[in-house]
Amino acid sequence: MNEVRTIAVAADEAGVRLDRWFRRRWPHLGQGQLQKLIRSGQVRVDGARAKADARLEAGALVRVPPLPDAPPSERDRPLSSRDAAFARSLTLYEDDEVLVLNKPAGLAVQGGTKTSRHVDGLLGAWGEGLTRPRLVHRLDRDTSGVLVLGKSPQAAARLSGAFARRRAQKTYWAIVMGFPKPGEGVLDLPLVKRGVGDRELMVPAEPKEPRAEAAQTEFVTIARAGPRAAWMALRPLTGRTHQLRAHMKAMGHPILGDPKYGDEASRELSGDLKLQLHARRLVLPHPTKGTLVLEAPLSPEMREGFARFGFDEHEAAHDPFQGPGRR
Known part of the structure; x- marks a missing residue:
């Protein structure tokens, strides 16, 4: 350079x-x-x-x-x-x-x-x-x-x-294992990095633990495939490494297809699915004019997950966190 x-x-x-x-x-x-x-x-x-x-x-x-x-x-x-x-x-x-x-x-x-x-x-x-x-x-x-x-x-x-300054409103779609209860809310759970090199993981921490970082994730369940899996909208209110993956694991509902934060049960349910996590929507101020509202179509990997569990992307509201479509 x-x-x-x-x-x-x-x-x-x-x-x-x-x-x-x-x-x-x-x-x-x-x-x-x-x-x-x-x-x-x-x-x-x-x-x-x-x-x-x-x-x-x-x-x-x-x-x-x-x-x-x-x-x-x-x-x-x-x-x-x-x-x-x-x-x-x-x-x-x-x-x-x-x-x-x-x-x-x-x-x-x-x-x-x-x-x-x-x-x-x-x-x-x-x-x-x-x-x-x-x-x-x-x-x-x-x-x-x-x-x-x-x-x-x-x-x-x-x-x-x-x-x-947390003026960027991010909405992720995820398919997780199980039947989340409650179906919506905010998970406030500090995270800390443990391990070495490629084996580093973000894990739950005590609030006063050294190097612990505050982490909050808002979540809402959009649809369920019986007791097996759920399609969720996730909104990170903080920006920690692997926050959504670590928080869903801590809730007992790991994201399917996750080789790092999954467990034996989620790996069995996932089969050959890749990570079922997609940055669907982002709303943030334009540098000089107005507001950017951006959406990404489903990836091929997410389409496979939707097809396997019978989810229809048109069931979700543009913003699942407010108004009709929240359930």
Whole structure:
């Protein structure tokens, strides 16, 4: 990367150390290289120098200086015309400031040591430098649905700020195991990360436990397939890692097709289903005008789940959390 970039910190990256934020995006950077860039002031946060252990706030603008290229096999390979066409085929909405994609299940949002194909790597389809869209929030690799990006540093900062101030209203659809009782409500259950590496999980925590993070999820059951499974609308009121998956497991109704948070019973019921979690709807302020109301059609993976349990997507209200259709 041979140009200076300004990247907005996404809402779910709030609290991450500056050096770790860099390593997540550019894992090929050596620690010595990164420390030199930070110490010399080439890296800045909101225009000011920052230390490697500084905790980032959502919406903060990080100045990223020119970085050494990663090996072509890992990052920054020139986009093929096929990849560029694929990236553009995901577009749900686009204007001069905002790009919205319908992220497919199985496609990571950002790269890592074992991930060479991801949304961030496809954004060159819209250009490089200041014209390259910027991520403002994330979805899990196996979660499909609405993903919003800013098309300028200013738009990205405003969008990130909307997520950080909880002005983004997110509605997910999920198929879970069992017959949830109560069928609607708010689960207020702090979460804490435990484990190492790929085995890290978010688990329930005591409110005063060190590193515990407050987490609230609003939920409503839209339809049931007898005692076997339920189609639910989930609204995260906070933005913790794997929050919905961890909360549904804690309720005793794990999301079907979840290899990480499922149990033996849910895995048996899931069979060959992939993760049944879809970012269906997002309502948030446009960076400069009005309100964005965005919906993603069901993914092929979710359609399989709906077909298996006899659910009809037209049964749900646009907003299952209010008005007719709430049950």
